[in-house]
Structure formats: structure tokens, C-alpha cells
Amino acid sequence: PQMPHGHMPLPSFWKVVEDTLQQSSAQLRTFCQTFETVTPSPVTQPLNPAEERKVLSLVSKHGPDKLYQVTSNISGSKDLDLTLLRGQIVALLQSADTKGNTSRWLVDAGGPRGFVPAAKLQPY
Numbered sequence: 001p002q003m004p005h006g007h008m009p010l011p012s013f014w015k016v017v018e019d020t021l022q023q024s025s026a027q028l029r030t031f032c033q034t035f036e037t038v039t040p041s042p043v044t045q046p047l048n049p050a051e052e053r054k055v056l057s058l059v060s061k062h063g064p065d066k067l068y069q070v071t072s073n074i075s076g077s078k079d080l081d082l083t084l085l086r087g088q089i090v091a092l093l094q095s096a097d098t099k100g101n102t103s104r105w106l107v108d109a110g111g112p113r114g115f116v117p118a119a120k121l122q123p124y
Contacts, residue, residue, distance in 0.1 A: 047089070051088070054111075055067070055089045057110060058089065058090070058108060058110055061091065061108070062092070066091045066092045067092075068089070068090055068121035068122060069088070069121070069123075070084045070085065070088045070116070071120050071121065071122050073085055080115050081115050082109055082114035084109060084116060088109065090110070090121070093107060093108055094106040097115050103118050104117060105117075
């Protein structure tokens, strides 16, 4: 198959290639810069709008220092246990359960309230 610039003398052909590459790399640079300013690198998982609204309501109810993020999926086994997904945000209500066990915390998951293992929570 014939290259579109196949009939050009070689030096001009390379000039075209070089110009095209420079243009592309400039575009790519601009794109990367734009992308970096738009999206700060997430340390935690980004939240969807519904989750974000929930977080805002938890903050207004409990204050920012009470917020924790679930570090791995939790499947509640007892009656008052919550089942939560990794990355969900909850507010700490009490750092112990009804029997005073400090490894199970009472949290508000933005609606449902219940107990979760303290080890699976990290400050948000």
C-alpha cells in the first residue's frame, strides 16, 4: 500500500512526520495538565453523588471528626450488625457495643444504624 506522503522527497516527509508528532505530543501534554487539575488524585475511593449527599448529612449531624470509611466489605452476622461495602462512609455514634465491647462500634450509615467491627473502619 502506498503511504499518503510516499511521493514526497524524504527530508520533507520526515518534516511532516516530525510536525505531526510534535502537535500530538503538545495536545497530549495539554490534555494531561487539564486532567490533573480537574481530578485531584484520590487517596480514598471517589464518592458518587448519592454517597456524597449522605456524607454531607452525616457531617452536619455528627461533625467531620466522627466520620469513618469502611476499609473492607462487612457482612453483619448478628441482629444489629450492618452489612457495608468497602469505601462507604459512616459516622461513629459510640465506640463500643451495648455490652461495652470496644471492638464493635455503633455507627450511623446514613439511615441504617448498627454495629460494625472497629478494625474495618479508618478515620475519613
